[in-house]
Amino acid sequence: MGLTSFSAGRGAMREFETLENPEKLPVVALAGKANVGKSTVFNALTGLKQHTGNWSGKTVSLASGVCRAREGEAEKKLLLVDLPGCRSLDPASFEEGIARDFLIKSAPEAVVAVVNAASLESSLPLALQVLALTPKVVICLNLIDEAERSGISVDHTLLSARLGVPVVPCAARNGVGLSALTEAVFQVMNGENDTETAQKTHERCAAFLPRENAESGENEAAAIACQRDCSRLILGAVRQASGDGGESLKKAGRGSFTERLDRIAAGKWTAFPIMFLLLMLVFYITIIGANRPSELLFSAFSWAEKLLIRLLDWLRVAPWLRDALALGMFRTLAWVVAVMLPPMAIFFPLFTLLEDLGYLPRAAFCLDRCFACCGSCGKQALTISMGFGCNAAGVVGCRIISSRRERLAAMLTNSFVPCNGRFPMLITLVSLLIAGGGGLSPLGSAAALAALIVLAVGVSLAVTKLLSKTLFRGETSSFLMELPPYRPPKIAQVLIRSMLDRTLHVLARAAIVAAPAGLIIYAAANIRLGGGTLLSEFRALLDPFARLFGLDGAILAAFILGFPANEIVLPILLMIYTGGGVLAETASGAELFSILTANGWTAATFLAVILFTLFHWPCSTTCLTIKKEAGGVKWMLLGIALPTVVGLIILGIVNAIFSAFV
């Protein structure tokens, strides 16, 4: 699933139930196989920031948006609905059922069937099935730039004459052909196309539509007939530049560029090293790039905090309230944003670049066997990598896994891998453990982080295997995934759009989650109870239990209070150790090291905390996302319990080993 506020933020929480059409605009549906650029067309026409990526199965919930287009001289508005990508309209499949239901029940004024000019054979069958439902179709012949690169040319006039409906060549990524497309939509809505031929096509294609409650084998025969008719339809309309029609057509759309890259990406000896290197590269760039911006953000927030205090004083707010708001709430907000925003603003665009390029399906392809052994499939590799950015986004991303059982396992184990919010803490602790107050080089940090990730993924796999043998017992599903050709990503577009999306999302999340948390933490640290504060009592309470696992009461308290957002665990810990009532502003490596060692931290403690950072309950946003996606509080509770129990077991073992030998 794309990494935008729509798919990963509050947008994802909104389920598409009824079509909102307050202005009663004409409804136009967008249908097409996954990965033909349908969402790119949608974005280009509506300006909605719905993310698209170069692999199948991305849009599941329906998005709609208003498109402003010219009909002749006038500017008209249309309501565009983006249907889930599907290869056919078979009611047996969930996504296809949604598309089919929409087309039948909502009866849009027109349907734009998006097909891939570079791979007509595989994308046209759906268009024919749509034609079986309505003759008011416009075929958007998308990705003509890709076709040109592969030397394929499509005679769209011939296709249009054969079908009776407009066939419009487009390269939606570059904005080519879009005005012609909307003109064609109006043509079809007004019946200005070759309606006689279109009607004949509509009747001819009726035989290709899969039926509900069909006799056994009937739908299969329909699917086969549909594919065969497609081949007839495009015969003579598609030319391959490199000479012989038959042989090269088979390689349609694949291109030598894709083949050469795949030799490396999926090569026997190169695939995994490349994967690991890419991972390290992404982390390295994130670490290097995030350092300075984080410092700058801290300074900016510090300055803003002072302003806020002056403002509150000027408003004659009571000192206790002023401190709670400025030093409690605002400072917590500052921590979350300053720590999380820079790495996220770098990580997600990089990840999106890989996605747009088409590398991710290759990664899933290579890793599938490992996951199959654990009762899952290669797509979990993709949800895990999404989880690096944000665990909640990773959980939403599990929608791409078709089997419910595997999807649940992937959702519950997603928080085993650390998200961007935990990276800084992990890097800090690892560098303190290895280099004392000195700190590691960025390369060293990236390597350490990558090693920890490998450990986390390993544990994640092991737990998935355990789940598949116990709670989620069942047959292994069939892994069928399309491997689209590589596409050069539109780098600037991706970087800007992704950075903006992420920025807004993080700021929103910080405000909603961190601010109230900040108030609570401030209250706990400043309300006096007995001899100390609520917080110190809490710490004392937890201490005996925590010691069993190589931690101490302060650490455990910090993790618990860090439930809303992992970014604040470290500052809370410092606050507890220094006995202060507010989060520290920042702390250098050396300062941190001395505070921690002064409070009894040994190498064993560092190790325990690092492991616990990897394996503990998910943050609040992720918990709520699990509840929503899995459909029930019991799944959320399981999602909390699973990593916690695993973490405690691991910590218990490690502690026992250390106690025995030290």
Add this chain to the structure above:
Amino acid sequence: MGKKRGEGAKTGELRMSELALGASARITALEATGELRRRLVELGFFEGEHAVKVLESPLGDPSGYLVCGAVTAIRNADAEKIIVSTACEEADAAERGEEGHKWV
């Protein structure tokens, strides 16, 4: 229902999972049932279509097959259920070039 290796070798018939990298063949039968069968047919894996094995995972499983203009990754356990034949390749290539059937 299962075809023995020896039998297949005579007529050029084998399971799709046994295709060598880069080899192409014509699909002659589909032994899959239920949901798998439905999805395979939908992706273009049915009798008469040509499949080319274009990609192999470094761990051996799954493999990528080009069929009907798109490459699909399929696990060996599932690809085993697709019977292909390398025998009639040239004849079919010729047939496809002809305008054997016309639209309308």
